[in-house]
Amino acid sequence: MKYPAITATLAAATMAFGFSAPAHATGKMTCEAGPQSGWVSRADLEADLVEKGWKIKKSKVDGGCYEVYGTTPEGDRVEAYFHPVSMEKLLVLRRGKELFRKK
Amino acid sequence: MEVMTAALRTLNSLPVFWLLLSLPALAMMRGYWTGDIIAMDMLHPTGEFSARFMIIAMMISPLITIFGNRGWTGWLLRRRRSFGVAAFVYAMLHLVFYIVDMEELGPILAEFWAPGIWTGWAAMLFFVPLAITSNDASMRWLKRRWKILQRLVYGAALLTLAHWLLIHDGMTGALVHFIPLFMLQLLRMIIIYGRKKKNVIKADSPQPL
Numbered sequence: 344m345k346y347p348a349i350t351a352t353l354a355a356a357t358m359a360f361g362f363s364a365p366a367h368a369t370g371k372m373t374c375e376a377g378p379q380s381g382w383v384s385r386a387d388l389e390a391d392l393v394e395k396g397w398k399i400k401k402s403k404v405d406g407g408c409y410e411v412y413g414t415t416p417e418g419d420r421v422e423a424y425f426h427p428v429s430m431e432k433l434l435v436l437r438r439g440k441e442l443f444r445k446k
Numbered sequence: 447m448e449v450m451t452a453a454l455r456t457l458n459s460l461p462v463f464w465l466l467l468s469l470p471a472l473a474m475m476r477g478y479w480t481g482d483i484i485a486m487d488m489l490h491p492t493g494e495f496s497a498r499f500m501i502i503a504m505m506i507s508p509l510i511t512i513f514g515n516r517g518w519t520g521w522l523l524r525r526r527r528s529f530g531v532a533a534f535v536y537a538m539l540h541l542v543f544y545i546v547d548m549e550e551l552g553p554i555l556a557e558f559w560a561p562g563i564w565t566g567w568a569a570m571l572f573f574v575p576l577a578i579t580s581n582d583a584s585m586r587w588l589k590r591r592w593k594i595l596q597r598l599v600y601g602a603a604l605l606t607l608a609h610w611l612l613i614h615d616g617m618t619g620a621l622v623h624f625i626p627l628f629m630l631q632l633l634r635m636i637i638i639y640g641r642k643k644k645n646v647i648k649a650d651s652p653q654p655l
Binding site for chain 1: 484486560
């Protein structure tokens with residue numbers, strides 16, 4: 344190695360960066376919805392949305408809410424959060440841009 | 447013994463290396479064809495491998511500056527073109543799955559100006575001339591200008607980093623990939639600057655009669 348001191352310093356700095364990365368969490372929406380036994384099923388939510396003109400790619404649970412990836416009736420590709428009991432639309436994001444947020 | 451040598455030579459050959467670079471794609475495509483993975487979920491792995499291979503290609507010059515022309519740096523240098531072209535192929539796969547996932551032109555246009563989206567298109571735009579000129583014929587045709595053109599990779603890298611940071615949830619992945627490259631480039635610039643200074647001082651020193 345031709346430049347041990349500089350190389351060692353930069354390697355250490357790189358590792359410090361790499362290993363100090365914070366834990367991953369979306370945290371975009373949280374719901375106080377009680378136990379999952381009281382929730383509407385994901386399939387029912389999806390069916391309800393499809394009836395309204397949505398196209399669903401996939402859905403999952405995030406922050407205690409249902410998170411849906413799909414296309415709105417207006418033709419926007421979004422990730423949308425719904426309350427798992429009331430099925431209320433809570434937040435709609437198109438590539439990070441808020442298209443809708445429940446007041 | 448000659449069979450062994452021939453076999454080892456084949457294993458170390460460029461076509462075999464191409465095959466190795468294509469293994470992640472084969473694994474991904476298997477997941478897709480079996481229906482285990484939807485198009486939307488193919489975007490992250492294809493994008494990651496594209497960025498990864500581009501970064502490895504870009505690390506080679508700094509590694510040579512730092513470690514000199516050794517066996518292993520020469521080995522990597524001879525494979526730099528394959529890393530670069532692989533980065534392009536994975537980027538094309540990434541684009542194909544994006545279009546498949548979006549299904550229609552409408553949603554694609556609707557989100558085009560999202561910072562996380564147009565940076566992806568722009569990075570791909572930079573990739574195209576790089577990929578087209580990644581061959582001996584282009585090097586012969588362009589001569590000195592080939593090297594200048596290939597510097598577009600720095601723009602491609604910055605746009606790729608921006609795209610990754612903006613489109614993805616969380617910065618960790620992008621930073622873990624790009625910070626080492628940044629550090630190597632920084633070290634490379636420090637070393638080259640140091641050499642130039644030394645040459646200037648040498649040039650200024652009094653010469654023996």
